[in-house]
Amino acid sequence: MAKPFAKQSLLRYTIVAICAGIVVLVLFTNVLWASSYANPLSKRSVHESERKVLTINKETVISFCGPKSNLRWIDQALIIRKARQLENVKEERDTQKEKAKNFPNEDNALELEWEEMAEAPVPRLDGAGIQIGNLFYVFAGYGTIDLVHSHVDVYNFTDNTWGGRFDMPKDMAHSHLGMVTDGRYIYIVTGQYGPQCRGPTALNFVLDTKTKKWSSLPALPVPRYAPATQLWRGRLHVMGGSKEDRHEPALEHWSIAVKDGKAVESEWKSEIQIPRGGPHRACIVVDDRLLVIGGQEGDFMAKPGSPIFKCSRRSEVVYSDVYMLDGEGIWKQLPSMPKPDSHIEFAWVVVNNSIVIVGGTTEKHPVTKRMVLIGDIFQFDLNVLEWRIIGKTPYRLKTTLVGLWEGWLYFTSGQRDKGVHDSSPKKVLGKTWRTKLHLPVQ
Incomplete structure (x- = not known):
């Protein structure tokens, strides 16, 4: 009777580890993004960090640490908000590219x-x-x-x-x-x-x-x-x-x-x-x-x-x-x-x-x-x-x-x-x- 319980515990610890890894990754890459964005010369760093964090969107967070999860210490709203902010940055950059194409004189x-x-x-x-x-x-x-x-x-x-x-x-x-x-x-x-x-x-x-x-x-x-x-x-x-x-x-x-x-x-x-x-x-x-x-x-x-x-x-x-x-x-x-x-x-x-x-x-x-x-x-x-x-x-x-x-x-x-x-x-x-x-x- 102990083996099923051990498997459940192992599964729970695995989910905990995965969610913790997600949080650490989001915070770490967000710090990298913010520091590189502050330097207008570091455009490559901005784009690379955006790509990393944008893969962690709302759906990814909820699927690993969904609303029914017992991991209440994870601030899902914060993760989602950060992801949306970075998505907005990408959208704005795409808008500027389109704008430059349509209105070249504006530059x-x-x-x-x-x-x-x-x-x-x-x-x-x-x-x-x-x-x-x-x-x-x-x-x-x-x-x-x-x-x-x-x-x-x-x-x-x-x-x-x-x-x-x-x-x-x-x-x-x-x-x-x-x-x-x-x-x-x-x-x-x-x-x-x-x-x-x-x-x-x-x-x-x-x-x-x-x-x-x-x-x-x-x-x-x-x-x-x-x-x-x-x-x-x-x-x-x-x-x-x-x-x-x-x-x-x-x-x-x-x-x-x-x-x-x-x-x-x-x-x-x-x-x-x-x-x-x-x-x-x-x-x-x-x-x-x-x-x-x-x-x-x-x-x-x-x-x-x-x-x-x-x-x-x-x-x-x-x-x-x-x-x-x-x-x-x-x-x-x-x-x-x-x-x-x-x-x-x-x-x-x-x-x-x-x-x-x-x-x-x-x-x-x-x-x-x-x-x-x-x-x-x-x-x-x-x-x-x-x-x-x-x-x-x-x-x-x-x-x-x-x-x-x-x-x-x-x-x-x-x-x-x-x-x-x-x-x-x-x-x-x-x-x-x-x-x-x-x-x-x-």
């Missing part, structure tokens, strides 16, 4: 030195920014999802100060505005009225920046949310955006003749439709060419029946398309951005026949499905029609407001990421930054 991005400037009086998300000379007019925007701003703040690039705050008209939209200037008058088109996910308005306004007086323009034929807006050939052009539900992309394109802050015509004229609709895109005129860059199809909608129009996530498709309208009156497609990008309507400047775009949002995370912010700075060289990534912002962000003064690239406000390892959106900011801009020469 050549400049190491920019950023300087923090005077912070804006209030944080802003989905606001608008227009530069006239050394003054940067910053409009409206969300402070929080339940609080919207109804005033204008003015930043002086010369002396790094904020001041001159004044109110907007009571009927003017609070976010997702279309906006452009002729150098004195700022034309404001439609946008969302109120917090959360309320619908858009069709009302339009003009600000005389010299007198700080407001006037109105004829209403758009229908309300629009975040339409692409520009002045081109004496006409105010408004196109795309989202329809009244905030989600369905709009393709319509209208224009109206304007001069010195007033409409010369009484009604909007229908123009050739934009090839792809949607909000949150850059709209720029360079060398008598009208360009529309990036954007998305779909956006948050108001939850059905919600008395406060509470925002509810819907599917979104972010794209990298670039379209141009020239004197022939035909939309032409130009080279796409290096990656899909949206929430960039006021995140651009034109310098040395190049368009520079800062930050934005790209395709959603493939696993979590969360929105992904980016901190890339893009250059579109109009001389050769080529894109490149020329630098990074201090953190990833969207709907930032961008200006250029005396060779310095500025951005202020927007919503930043959750941290270095999490690109999803978190805090709405009023911070202002600048860096000396040096564009690569082709």
Whole structure:
């Protein structure tokens, strides 16, 4: 009767020895991995130690020392957590390889030195920014999802100060505005009225920046949310955006003749439709060419029946398309951005026949499905029609407001990421930054 008991004891001691060996191996190789990872020159050591530890995954640990095991002193959760961390390292390395293959120019991005400037009086998300000379007019925007701003703040690039705050008209939209200037008058088109996910308005306004007086323009034929807006050939052009539900992309394109802050015509004229609709895109005129860059199809909608129009996530498709309208009156497609990008309507400047775009949002995370912010700075060289990534912002962000003064690239406000390892959106900011801009020469 003693032999079966001896065999059971021997089996138990064997399992104990195997599990103990696993633990020692995990801890030992993890120490080697951590020490070699701390030295960026020891890439071979990193990869070898990863391979050793990655073989000890969750299934291996549970099969040897499963939930019913009497070996309670083994911290299975710790082993599994370490294994997952190392798997994430491998996944990140594979992602970087794929990224380098798809976006080779990103590796050549400049190491920019950023300087923090005077912070804006209030944080802003989905606001608008227009530069006239050394003054940067910053409009409206969300402070929080339940609080919207109804005033204008003015930043002086010369002396790094904020001041001159004044109110907007009571009927003017609070976010997702279309906006452009002729150098004195700022034309404001439609946008969302109120917090959360309320619908858009069709009302339009003009600000005389010299007198700080407001006037109105004829209403758009229908309300629009975040339409692409520009002045081109004496006409105010408004196109795309989202329809009244905030989600369905709009393709319509209208224009109206304007001069010195007033409409010369009484009604909007229908123009050739934009090839792809949607909000949150850059709209720029360079060398008598009208360009529309990036954007998305779909956006948050108001939850059905919600008395406060509470925002509810819907599917979104972010794209990298670039379209141009020239004197022939035909939309032409130009080279796409290096990656899909949206929430960039006021995140651009034109310098040395190049368009520079800062930050934005790209395709959603493939696993979590969360929105992904980016901190890339893009250059579109109009001389050769080529894109490149020329630098990074201090953190990833969207709907930032961008200006250029005396060779310095500025951005202020927007919503930043959750941290270095999490690109999803978190805090709405009023911070202002600048860096000396040096564009690569082709």
